Amino acid sequence: KENEREHASALIVFGGWVEALYIAANVFDLDNENEDFEYMERIAEQKYSLEKLIELLKQFKDNETIVEMLTLLNELKPAFEDFQVRPDNIEQSVKELQAINEKISDIRRQIVT
Numbered sequence: 001k002e003n004e005r006e007h008a009s010a011l012i013v014f015g016g017w018v019e020a021l022y023i024a025a026n027v028f029d030l031d032n033e034n035e036d037f038e039y040m041e042r043i044a045e046q047k048y049s050l051e052k053l054i055e056l057l058k059q060f061k062d063n064e065t066i067v068e069m070l071t072l073l074n075e076l077k078p079a080f081e082d083f084q085v086r087p088d089n090i091e092q093s094v095k096e097l098q099a100i101n102e103k104i105s106d107i108r109r110q111i112v113t
Contacts, residue, residue, distance in 0.1 A: 022105060037085055044083055073107075
């Protein structure tokens with residue numbers, strides 16, 4: 001606040017969240033026959049963190065970089081809205097998790113390049 005760079009803190013939170021979700025989504029073995037439902041639930045819970053992160057970044061909509069990051073996060077929202085852990089239909093859950101994995105990988109790629 002003193003240096004008038006509050007948006008930088010929001011970007012740090014954004015980057016940390018993206019990296020953590022990227023790692024979590026990529027560590028999960030999508031081909032594993034014995035799916036870890038608890039692990040999938042933890043990823044599904046990130047939907048709420050995503051909403052909070054979007055609200056945080058909206059406070060800095062006058063910053064061009066923040067607006068770009070908001071756009072990326074809003075593109076991720078539909079993947080989370082579709083994702084549900086379904087023990088009786090694991091194939092569908094894995095398919096939805098793959099969509100999150102692909103989108104978060106794309107977002108990360110755009111940030112680091």
